Amino acid sequence: MKILIVGATSAIAQETAKHFAREQAELFLIARDKTKVEAVAADLIVRGAGHVASYPLDVTHIDALHAAVQAAVTDLQGLDAVLIAHGSLSDQRACEDSVAETLQEFRINCLSVIALLTIVANYFERQGTGCIAVISSVAGDRGRRSNYVYGAAKGAVSIFLEGLRSRLVRAGVSVVTIKPGFVDTPMTAHMKKNALFATPEAVGKRIYEVIKHPRDVLYVPWFWRPVMSFLRHVPHRVYKQLPF
Numbered sequence: 042m043k044i045l046i047v048g049a050t051s052a053i054a055q056e057t058a059k060h061f062a063r064e065q066a067e068l069f070l071i072a073r074d075k076t077k078v079e080a081v082a083a084d085l086i087v088r089g090a091g092h093v094a095s096y097p098l099d100v101t102h103i104d105a106l107h108a109a110v111q112a113a114v115t116d117l118q119g120l121d122a123v124l125i126a127h128g129s130l131s132d133q134r135a136c137e138d139s140v141a142e143t144l145q146e147f148r149i150n151c152l153s154v155i156a157l158l159t160i161v162a163n164y165f166e167r168q169g170t171g172c173i174a175v176i177s178s179v180a181g182d183r184g185r186r187s188n189y190v191y192g193a194a195k196g197a198v199s200i201f202l203e204g205l206r207s208r209l210v211r212a213g214v215s216v217v218t219i220k221p222g223f224v225d226t227p228m229t230a231h232m233k234k235n236a237l238f239a240t241p242e243a244v245g246k247r248i249y250e251v252i253k254h255p256r257d258v259l260y261v262p263w264f265w266r267p268v269m270s271f272l273r274h275v276p277h278r279v280y281k282q283l284p285f
């Protein structure tokens with residue numbers, strides 16, 4: 042299998058990539074930090090990957106994304122799947138104080154993803170097969186006072202994916218929206234841990250499985266599906282009084 046992973050230094054993406062490495066997959070890794078992504082690539086080779094290339098890129102450089110995807114296609118001589126994993130857990134208070142901060146968070150969590158999806162969707166549509174998987178979040182299912190900038194960016198991605206899925210189903214291309222709850226990764230290092238936190242190993246394994254056998258929306262762990270289904274039905278007049 043030939044896989045492009047964007048945000049490949051993410052703890053969750055690394056865990057997913059380890060499963061692909063074990064089956065000698067060929068991987069093209071895009072990530073911001075050159076040293077980190079080269080270390081991840083070296084580790085995946087040791088774990089059995091058939092081929093790993095790394096491509097350092099800050100994904101907010103939107104004009105550079107087309108060339109990055111093209112480099113992946115050329116290097117791997119094709120593509121079977123794409124996993125988009127990069128993200129930033131926005132500082133909500135900083136965003137409330139700053140238009141620039143809010144827009145930068147949207148650039149990372151939403152605009153770069155939508156740009157990448159526009160590029161890879163056309164590639165896979167022409168090819169007539171493939172899987173596009175994107176890590177969104179349960180935070181995108183409903184706005185919360187404590188993280189609505191991050192939530193709105195993820196929510197926009199989830200809606201974009203829903204529409205894209207309906208377009209690409211006709212071409213035989215799968216589009217998977219991955220919605221993790223809390224995961225114990227560097228992104229949440231500052232948060233107090235509780236029983237709701239999943240491990241990146243468990244989440245990465247589920248993502249690997251869903252890319253191999255695509256479904257439309259993966260809540261991970263599974264219990265977030267009923268939790269978010271309930272929360273989505275709480276009336277606005279009650280929801281806006283909730284403490285989180």
Ligand SMILES: NC(=O)c1ccc[n+]([C@@H]2O[C@H](COP(=O)([O-])OP(=O)(O)OC[C@H]3O[C@@H](n4cnc5c(N)ncnc54)[C@H](OP(=O)(O)O)[C@@H]3O)[C@@H](O)[C@H]2O)c1
Nearest residue numbers: 050051052053073099100126127128178221223224226228
């Ligand atoms: N952890 C959670 O509780 C949780 C819950 C729901 C959804 N998610 C989503 O899961 C995905 C993976 O996150 P994670 O938990 O694995 O956290 P993580 O280990 O902190 O990974 C985040 C990744 O995004 C990369 N990134 C950030 N800004 C970037 C940019 N401008 N250009 C390129 N790469 C950039 C980071 O690169 P650097 O290594 O260079 O910093 C890092 O590799 C994210 O989309 C996140 O929103 C996480």
